[in-house]
Amino acid sequence: MFELDRSQYPQKKADGTLDIDLTSGKYLKLWQGPQHPGITGNMAIELTVCGDEVVDATTHVGYLHRGFEKLMERRTFMQCFPIVCRICVPEPDFNEYCYAAAVEELAGLEIPELAHWIRTLILEMGRVNSYLMYLGGQAGAFGQGVIGQWTTYVRDLMLDRFEELTGARIYHMFIIPGGVRDNLPDGFAGRMEETLREIESVLADVDRVMFHNAVFKKRAVGVGVIDTAWLDSYGITGPNARAAGVAKDVRKDQPYLVYPELDFEAVTGKDSDIYTRADVRRRDLLLSLDLIRQILAKMPKTGAVMTKLPNVLHWKIPRGETYVRGECSRGEYGYYLVTDGSGYPRRVNVRGPSYTHSIALFERMVINANISDVAALLVSLHTYPPEIER
């Protein structure tokens, strides 16, 4: 199933590399990235093309490596908290949640009910932001600039909500080990409702201009199909898997926070091409809007939002290890945390979906693709380079 149709393409040499003779004039090496307008963030793709088709691709990452996992081994548990959100820029809250949940589990902390609701709210708000960014990026990769501007506008409204809730727009640092920093401000639900309405009205426009656009369909339908057989072997999760018809959603499969009390179904598609993936994300976005409404309606209004923490300067967590997972906008997000009884984490390993999606899967998918579709393919997997490299 991993064999490619290579009848007219370079054959493999004995050492497993492709027999590509660049001087033959048949092949051309072409870089896409890191300084390329079509590539999201800092990564490079080294393409070998034959005519308009890609015959070989290598991704090069490392332009954004900041060494978070190592950094955290020399920081106290509380000092780790403000840096984890820097791992992924467009959807930072998942790092905060997973880290906080892992620490709480190992330290044996019990979190107040209200904090769970607020955490779920923040995660869904972050998901909305991330999907809005994706929709703009997907249209932009096809050269349709207007969608990105519209979604940026409504994303900004959502950032305003974040600002009044957390005091920050990008790196919220709100989900702290032990709870959340504060309760909702007064009148938050009403303003959120206005924002949700505005997002819905813009999404209706996006649906008309992007999803019903003949040229967009021509570019996206049937392009970049992910075989269902690859799902497990490449570790595909999230909307990429759901677009292939597999209802993989950690929110449903292994509910965390208050998801068991919310009423929703995992969104799935079936064609698994770029169009379906975009459509699944659009519908997932609508689902998130609905979830935010449900959360605001069902959540308790008052109560404690923080448990009592020990002195964080000397906070020692007993020996143990755990893996906390959650469903972020790109797939399964997980934190593997090992403690050894000292004041520092022994090992933190972040499982970001971008890593599996944009390196192994992308390198496989891009083969035999048209060179024009490379950027769109990468965007359609919805990966964020800062999350790949950490």
Next chain:
Amino acid sequence: MMEILANFFGAFLPEWMVTLLIILIKVVAIVLPLILLVAYATYAERKIIGFMQVRVGPNRVGFKGLLQPFADMFKLIFKEIVIPARSNRFLFLIAPLLAMGPAFAAWAVIPFSDGMVLADVNAGLLFLLALTSLGVYGVIIAGWASNSKYAQLSALRIGAQMVSYEIAMGFALVGVLMASGSLNLGDIVRAQSGSIFSWFVWPLFGLFLVYFISGVAETNRAPFDVAEGESEIVAGFHVEYSGMAFSIFFLAEYANMWLIAALTSLMFLGGWLSPFQGLTFLTDMPVLGRVFGDGIHWLLLKASFFMLLFFWFRATFPRYRYDQIMRLGWKILIPITLVWIFAEGLAIALGWKPWL
């Protein structure tokens, strides 16, 4: 007015110089407004696309940003023209000239109003076809001279794309010629006089669409802008160009857009003819009659409408993939024009000319 000038200069200059001087004055009278139109097309594009994208567009330089094109121009003049070390210097610098020369010279045969034309030549349309084909040289040479892979790929793509759509364009023109019976652009417009229903857009609607679509493809505008597709090959053939050398390509592109817009209006929408033609109660009014009557303002209005379409396409369409562009050109537009010409020829042979 020209006679007065001719007499004035004739007093102290030989005759051939007077002729040349008069022509030069006329040329400048066309080129200057054209440059202004081009400059404000860039401004209009940024404003219109800005409004479509829920932002305001340029609004800092001058009233509502109206001086923005000049600010850009001055900025670009003082920018370094980087000539890549491995490029062919001579070709690298000559390419923008080759792009701009034909884009401007094509305006010599455009009739702006009845009799308002610089060179009233009989083979006007052939001349236009020749000049618009020349534009491709600038681009191909630019791509080759840059010695960059993206530029190279883009030059090849643009070459293949432009020649492909030129065929569809040429066939659409043949349809216009059959209906008008003349290669002279002025005569083509005059053949459409009568009323709004005499315009060629009605009997030749398919050719009109083909012509305008090919025009968009010829000027490398969205959704056919694969040559500049920034998410694929960065900026295409002008990736190595900077400063004034880049802005000359830019000028040429917008001059070409105006040219396509003007030609579409001339050949299908009656050029300077007023849509109220024949409604004598409107055209005979004392002052408003000039507005409702024929004149250059109608050509400008119609061309501006097509420019708006250019901008609108760019704002809302994704880019076609390269093979889809070639398929559209060869497998859809060319067969449509062929069938249309056949049907039209048959209609003419049978003496059935609904448009006359």
Next chain:
Amino acid sequence: MLGEYLPILVFLAVGFGLAVVLLGLGLLAGPRRPDAEKDSPFECGFPAFEDSRIKFDVRYYLVAILFIIFDLEIAFLFPWAIVLDTIGVFGIVAMGIFLTILIVGFIYEWKKGALEWE
């Protein structure tokens, strides 16, 4: 007769002249501070592997050949289209035969896959 074409020549000269003036202005007014990195061809931030003047795909060549054939056809159609009124049915039939031959060729190319870009 040819006198009518003089303005075109002048216009062409003005068009090129304008471009030369603008380019010259840019070359004179702009700074000129070359360095090795700036003057290397854009390769997304990497040093270029090889010369870009490479061999191309044969499909571009095919399109060029097809273009020549069809452009000639258009050149033939132009005078025919103008005098269509006067030559009448004979003209239509003659051009019909000419076009049929070309269309047969076009269909042949299509079926042969010369128009396939994939």
